Amino acid sequence: MAPTQSKPVALGSAAARARTIRGIISQLTSMYLRNRTRITQAVYITLFVGLISRIRNALADQKPSRKRSEKAATAPISEDDEDGGSAKGELNREFVRSLMRLLRIVVPGWKTKETRLLISHSFFLVLRTLLSVKVAEMDGAIVKALIKGNGREFMRRLMWWMLIAVPATFTNSMLNYHQSELALNYRTRLTQYIHDRYLSELTFYGISALDDRIKNPDQLIAVDVTKFCNSLSELYSSLAKPVLDMVSASNPDQRRPPANEQTRPSIL
Numbered sequence: 001m002a003p004t005q006s007k008p009v010a011l012g013s014a015a016a017r018a019r020t021i022r023g024i025i026s027q028l029t030s031m032y033l034r035n036r037t038r039i040t041q042a043v044y045i046t047l048f049v050g051l052i053s054r055i056r057n058a059l060a061d062q063k064p065s066r067k068r069s070e071k072a073a074t075a076p077i078s079e080d081d082e083d084g085g086s087a088k089g090e091l092n093r094e095f096v097r098s099l100m101r102l103l104r105i106v107v108p109g110w111k112t113k114e115t116r117l118l119i120s121h122s123f124f125l126v127l128r129t130l131l132s133v134k135v136a137e138m139d140g141a142i143v144k145a146l147i148k149g150n151g152r153e154f155m156r157r158l159m160w161w162m163l164i165a166v167p168a169t170f171t172n173s174m175l176n177y178h179q180s181e182l183a184l185n186y187r188t189r190l191t192q193y194i195h196d197r198y199l200s201e202l203t204f205y206g207i208s209a210l211d212d213r214i215k216n217p218d219q220l221i222a223v224d225v226t227k228f229c230n231s232l233s234e235l236y237s238s239l240a241k242p243v244l245d246m247v248s249a250s251n252p253d254q255r256r257p258p259a260n261e262q263t264r265p266s267i268l
Contacts, residue, residue: 186229
């Protein structure tokens, strides 16, 4: 007799715990939706302060690194340094100035092919962000139809989700194409600039015969320039995508779910 009475008690306690958990989740969701703008702003301010702190620390190390480089330049070069020693790259003002000089070489003006490629690349980056938001909305609609048990609505949403994969695939392919095309154009302009300087006024003879600080300059032109141009073409996409995602996530005009519906909050 006792076991039969314990079953309803156990079921009642389990239902009470489930209602409590649902109530807590509902309260947290409502609190997040009410303070979503403040939470997003706090996250952005934290990221910005962290970025400023890292830049400040890098600039603070500039003077010691410059003194070490000047001391290394005046000191005689030992055999160990010639065999395995290499200078370590640092993020400082000299690095920024060198990067800006290289950018003026690979993108010499506003009416060049590189500028048109960057504009087209930016368009497809914005399109990819919009498609990502749309796909996220469609995922939510598919899950909602599945939970409600509406088979017709689920199949219709699933078909639209499969159809949107066509422009999404095309967008990703165009982004890869633009990135490769930018790397090729950067490499062409930078290699031409280096060759013009390297083959003029017997510079190649002075580097190879009179100055031994640069080892294998031909290999550096062929290999390091290619690596640098590939990294530079990836840099714009890597910086633009998170910025667009942050702008899209903090857009106040996005549709918000009704207060009486239990929704799962997004990351931001």
